Every structure is written in structure tokens, then in C-alpha cells.
Amino acid sequence: MTDDIQVLIIGAGPTGLTLAVELARRGVPLRIIDAAQEPSPHSRALTIHAKSLELMEDMGLLEEFLSAGTRIHALNVYAEGKRLTHLSFEDGSSTFPFVLSIPQSDTERILTEALKRFGVEVERGVRLERLTVVHPELASAQLTLADGSPEELEVSWVVGCDGAHGVVRGELGLELEGRAHQENFAIADVHIAWSMPDDEMLSFLSPEGTLAMLPTPGEGRYRIVAEVGQGEEFDPSLDGLQKLIKRSAMRATLSDPTWITNFRIHRQMVRRYRKGPVFLAGDAAHVHSPIGGQGLNTGVQDAYNLAWKLALVVQKHAYVSLLDSYEAERLPIAASTLESTDRATRAISLRSGLSQQLRSNLASVLSNFEVIQQRLTDRLGMLNLNYRQSPIVDQHREAITSARLLPSRSSEAPSWRDWVDFGAAPVPGDRIPDVVYDENPDRSPKRLFSLLKDTRHHLLLFDGQAQTSEGYRNMERVGRLVQNRFGHHMQVHMIIPGSRRPATLRWRGSVVQDVDSALHQRFGAGADCLYLIRPDGYIAYRSQPSDMRLLFRYLDRIFI
Numbered sequence: 001m002t003d004d005i006q007v008l009i010i011g012a013g014p015t016g017l018t019l020a021v022e023l024a025r026r027g028v029p030l031r032i033i034d035a036a037q038e039p040s041p042h043s044r045a046l047t048i049h050a051k052s053l054e055l056m057e058d059m060g061l062l063e064e065f066l067s068a069g070t071r072i073h074a075l076n077v078y079a080e081g082k083r084l085t086h087l088s089f090e091d092g093s094s095t096f097p098f099v100l101s102i103p104q105s106d107t108e109r110i111l112t113e114a115l116k117r118f119g120v121e122v123e124r125g126v127r128l129e130r131l132t133v134v135h136p137e138l139a140s141a142q143l144t145l146a147d148g149s150p151e152e153l154e155v156s157w158v159v160g161c162d163g164a165h166g167v168v169r170g171e172l173g174l175e176l177e178g179r180a181h182q183e184n185f186a187i188a189d190v191h192i193a194w195s196m197p198d199d200e201m202l203s204f205l206s207p208e209g210t211l212a213m214l215p216t217p218g219e220g221r222y223r224i225v226a227e228v229g230q231g232e233e234f235d236p237s238l239d240g241l242q243k244l245i246k247r248s249a250m251r252a253t254l255s256d257p258t259w260i261t262n263f264r265i266h267r268q269m270v271r272r273y274r275k276g277p278v279f280l281a282g283d284a285a286h287v288h289s290p291i292g293g294q295g296l297n298t299g300v301q302d303a304y305n306l307a308w309k310l311a312l313v314v315q316k317h318a319y320v321s322l323l324d325s326y327e328a329e330r331l332p333i334a335a336s337t338l339e340s341t342d343r344a345t346r347a348i349s350l351r352s353g354l355s356q357q358l359r360s361n362l363a364s365v366l367s368n369f370e371v372i373q374q375r376l377t378d379r380l381g382m383l384n385l386n387y388r389q390s391p392i393v394d395q396h397r398e399a400i401t402s403a404r405l406l407p408s409r410s411s412e413a414p415s416w417r418d419w420v421d422f423g424a425a426p427v428p429g430d431r432i433p434d435v436v437y438d439e440n441p442d443r444s445p446k447r448l449f450s451l452l453k454d455t456r457h458h459l460l461l462f463d464g465q466a467q468t469s470e471g472y473r474n475m476e477r478v479g480r481l482v483q484n485r486f487g488h489h490m491q492v493h494m495i496i497p498g499s500r501r502p503a504t505l506r507w508r509g510s511v512v513q514d515v516d517s518a519l520h521q522r523f524g525a526g527a528d529c530l531y532l533i534r535p536d537g538y539i540a541y542r543s544q545p546s547d548m549r550l551l552f553r554y555l556d557r558i559f560i
């Protein structure tokens with residue numbers, strides 16, 4: 001193997017860069033190469049959704065993203081000069097009630113600079129030519145370096161983040177399957193002088209094809225995306241754009257175009273995300289319709305999912321089998337994202353008069369329901385995605401027959417009510433909610449995400465309402481054993497309701513006073529229970545009650 005490099009990343013787009021930052025943050029030795037001499041200057045993907053903002057915050061990059069981007073608070077859909085729908089992103093369940101509009105070139109710049117702070121440089125002008133799987137934990141890569149000389153290296157793990165036209169997929173004998181759409185879209189970044197709000201997305205449904213406008217950073221600047229009809233030719237000039245914008249039936253003057261292009265939509269993905277020591281992530285594994293702006297976000301989240309697993313395996317804290325869960329978790333997400341963006345693309349591309357009428361009526365009726373607004377916002381923000389079917393998530397609950405009819409403060413056994421509340425709380429595979437809780441009534445409230453903001457797993461041991469010394473002894477025993485065996489990559493927190501620390505609790509580690517019981521309520525923790533949270537913010541395991549034997553049975557499956 002070459003030096004101590006453990007991971008070779010092919011491609012420094014948003015997916016490869018996110019993976020590199022996440023691995024570097026965990027101290028994994030890596031190389032990241034990109035065939036292009038320079039990063040692309042084009043804006044391309046603009047939208048960063050709530051889920052991706054949550055992970056940028058975890059990576060410590062939130063402020064840089066927020067200051068380089070512009071916040072979009074709502075989506076409006078118009079037809080025939082009338083507004084059909086106003087979808088406010090304020091109604092979602094994220095701390096970030098907006099979509100961030102930021103050019104992909106800025107996203108890549110922020111990630112590249114973050115990587116440099118870890119002492120890792122993108123090797124530009126370096127191309128992967130051939131890739132061979134030597135054995136399940138070793139690959140051999142042939143590169144052409146920036147000066148044209150060849151290099152051959154052997155490395156434990158390779159991740160192909162080389163985009164839709166990359167070579168890794170082909171070297172593995174995989175291909176993007178599915179169909180290429182007929183739809184043709186024009187894209188332009190321009191200045192628009194008009195009277196519309198500059199913090200809302202606009203979509204105009206018209207018989208000539210849909211037109212969408214997305215504010216971008218800079219006074220009066222917008223991204224225009226317009227469907228080009230079959231057999232029509234798009235004129236990539238200001239005049240051509242001015243014609244397209246007539247579909248909005250608004251008075252608008254365009255000027256100063258910085259990018260005009262057009263593209264055809266594909267809906268394709270691979271059947272496998274991994275062959276032995278080689279993984280695929282981002283556009284190398286799936287290409288989408290840009291409707292909903294999910295492409296970049298899905299790639300970044302692939303990388304975020306793979307990074308912590310790869311780091312634990314490389315550092316010999318977890319079994320290699322943990323890596324099987326990458327494909328098991330991410331491939332179904334790509335498949336369902338492809339399906340939903342495909343449906344949305346078809347809906348906006350309807351041409352017959354009757355179907356357009358039906359679509360307009362439906363859009364206007366649905367948007368009047370608050371619950372539908374929230375679901376749509378969470379869906380767009382990618383907050384509703386879960387890994388409930390993953391092979392590495394699990395839970396244990398006693399049968400309801402073991403629960404007591406009425407609550408008691410002197411027994412740790414759950415009541416019926418506690419049993420039901422635990423059942424209704426987030427389950428393994430769900431993203432944890434960013435609960436805001438009071439730890440000290442005299443200070444400002446805290447966020448759960450801030451408590452969990454590092455690269456480790458977090459074990460939350462909930463006290464529940466009963467306060468027995470037997471209960472505290474059990475919590476401390478579980479906490480101590482986990483800390484002793486897995487303390488390097490797992491942190492234990494005792495979550496205690498109320499403002500007073502119980503005299504019999506001797507735990508010296510993290511104790512969270514849940515003064516307003518917000519955490520207990522959100523996690524259905526009326527009785528003693530535990531939740532293990534993964535580094536990517538999803539629930540790995542939970543149990544009611546906190547049973548040490550069963551917890552260790554779960555941990556022993558995954559961790560060494």
C-alpha cells in the first residue's frame with residue numbers, strides 16, 4: 001500500500017469534497033484527485049436544503065454557507081396570472097426554515113477551504129485511468145498526474161465521486177440504468193428588474209411550458225429555468241430569455257446574463273453502490289431531474305453517510321460489515337428521490353388543457369392544508385428521509401402486558417401511557433429532532449444538535465419520571481461500561497428531568513438537566529429508556545427500559 005493513505009477519493013465536486021472533509025475531520029489519511037485543472041466557475045446546483053444545512057452546521061461550516069448564500073422562504077406557483085399555491089418553508093420541522101440559494105462554485109470553494117484547514121489539498125489535473133479490485137479490502141489505481149506522468153497506487157478504499165461521466169462506475173462493470181427524459185430545459189443566471197419579492201421561488205405553469213425563477217445572491221439576481229417544448233429551439237441570448245419570461249405574464253426586464261445554457265433531463269441510477277473496496281457516491285451513482293434541486297443534496301448526504309462508517313472501519317473501531325449498510329441505506333433513498341423528482345417533472349410538463357386544469361385545481365386545494373404544507377416542506381428539505389429499513393438500526397421494547405396500568409414515581413417500570421408515548425416517539429432509522437430545551441431557567445434555551453455536535457455516537461440515558469436509587473445505579477452502570485469500552489467514539493449523557501441533580505446520581509460525565517422536560521416528552525421518555533444516536537444524527541438503537549445486556553448485544557454486532 002502507498003504510504004499510509006487509507007482512502008482515495010476520485011472527484012472534487014460537492015460529494016467528493018464533503019467526504020474528504022468528513023474523513024479529514026476524523027483523522028483518516030486520504031488523497032482526493034480531480035481531473036479538471038480548475039474548479040468549474042459555473043453556478044450549476046444552487047439549492048441547499050434544510051437537511052444539508054444541518055450537516056454543514058455539524059461540519060462547522062454553517063456561517064460560511066449562510067453568509068455566501070441567500071435565504072428563500074417560500075415557493076409560489078402561478079397559472080394564468082393567478083397564484084395557486086404559496087408554500088411557506090417556515091412550516092417545516094427544521095431549525096432552518098428556508099432553502100439556501102448558493103452557487104455550486106461557492107459550495108465547492110467553502111468545502112475546499114475547510115479541507116485545506118485539515119492540511120489536505122485537492123490534487124488537480126490528476127486523472128484516474130484504470131481501477132482494479134485486488135481483494136475485498138484492496139484496490140489498485142492507475143493515475144495520470146498533472147505533469148502527464150503515470151502513477152500506480154494500491155489503497156484500501158476508493159470512493160468514486162466522479163460524477164455522471166466518471167470512469168469508476170465503468171471500471172466496476174456498473175452502468176447508470178433508467179431512461180433519459182425527453183424534456184429539455186433552458187437555464188440562465190440573470191438580473192431581473194420587476195416588482196416580485198426577492199426571497200421567494202416562483203413557478204409559472206403555462207401551456208408553452210413551465211418557467212421557474214429562483215433568487216440567487218446579489219441584488220435582483222435570479223436563476224431562470226424554463227422548459228423548452230419538443231421540436232423548439234432555445235435561443236441562448238437575452239432576447240431568447242425575454243421571450244421565455246413572457247410565460248410569467250409579469251412585467252420584467254432582463255439584463256446582465258452571466259450564464260446561459262440548456263440541458264436534457266436524465267433519470268438514471270446504478271444497481272450497486274459498492275464492489276469490494278470501491279464505493280460510488282453522488283452523481284456517479286444517480287442522476288436526477290433538477291426539479292426540486294435534490295441532486296447535489298443527495299450526493300452530499302451520500303458522503304456524510306459513508307464518511308463516519310469508513311472512518312470507524314479504517315480506525316478499527318467497527319467491523320468491515322458496517323460498510324454494507326451504506327448501500328442498504330443510500331440506494332433506496334436515491335431510488336425514491338428519483339421517483340419523486342420524476343413525478344414532479346412530469347406534473348410540471350403536462351401539456352393537455354384538461355390535465356393542466358386538474359393540476360392547477362389540485363395544487364390550489366392541497367396548499368390550503370397546513371399538514372400538507374408541513375409535509376411538502378419537510379419533503380423538499382429532505383427531512384422526512386429515514387433509514388428505518390437499515391440492517392444496522394434496531395430497538396427493544398417490552399410487551400405492553402409488562403407495563404403498569406398507572407404511573408408510579410417509586411418504580412422504574414413503564415406505565416401504559418409511557419409505553420404508548422415511547423411507541424409514538426422517533427424510531428430507529430429516524431432523524432432525531434432538534435429539540436430546544438431549557439437546562440437552566442435563567443439562561444437561554446439549548447438545542448439538542450449543539451449537545452451532539454461532534455464526530456462521535458451519543459448515548460442518551462433518560463431517567464424518566466420515577467426517581468429511584470436503583471434506576472440511577474442502572475444508568476451509571478450502563479454509562480460506565482459504554483464509556484470504558486467505546487469511550488473513544490461514543491459519549492454518554494444522563495438526561496434528568498427537572499432542575500435538581502439527584503443526590504444519589506454520582507455520574508461524573510455529561511448530565512443534562514431537562515428542566516422543562518422537552519427532551520423527555522419528544523423522546524417519549526416517561527419511563528427510563530435509552531437512545532443511541534449515530535454521528536449523522538439518526539437513531540441507531542433504542543430500548544425501553546435501558547437494558548444493558550441487550551444494548552451490548554447490539555453494540556457487539558457493530559463495534560470491535
Ligand SMILES: Cc1cc2nc3c(=O)[nH]c(=O)nc-3n(C[C@H](O)[C@H](O)[C@H](O)COP(=O)(O)OP(=O)(O)OC[C@H]3O[C@@H](n4cnc5c(N)ncnc54)[C@H](O)[C@@H]3O)c2cc1C
Pocket residue numbers: 010011012013014015016033034035036044045046047104126127128129161162163164165166167187263281282283284290292293294295296297298299
Ligand atoms: C445546470 C445544472 C443545474 C443544477 N441544479 C441543481 C440544483 O439546483 N440543486 C441540486 O441539488 N443539484 C443541481 N444540479 C446537479 C448537481 O450539479 C450535481 O448533482 C452535483 O454536481 C453532483 O456532485 P458530484 O460531486 O457528485 O459530481 P460532480 O459535481 O459532477 O463532480 C465530479 C468531479 O469528478 C471529476 N472527475 C470526473 N472523472 C474523473 C477522473 N477520471 N479522474 C479524476 N476526476 C474525475 C470531475 O472533474 C468533477 O470535478 C444541477 C446540475 C446542472 C448541470
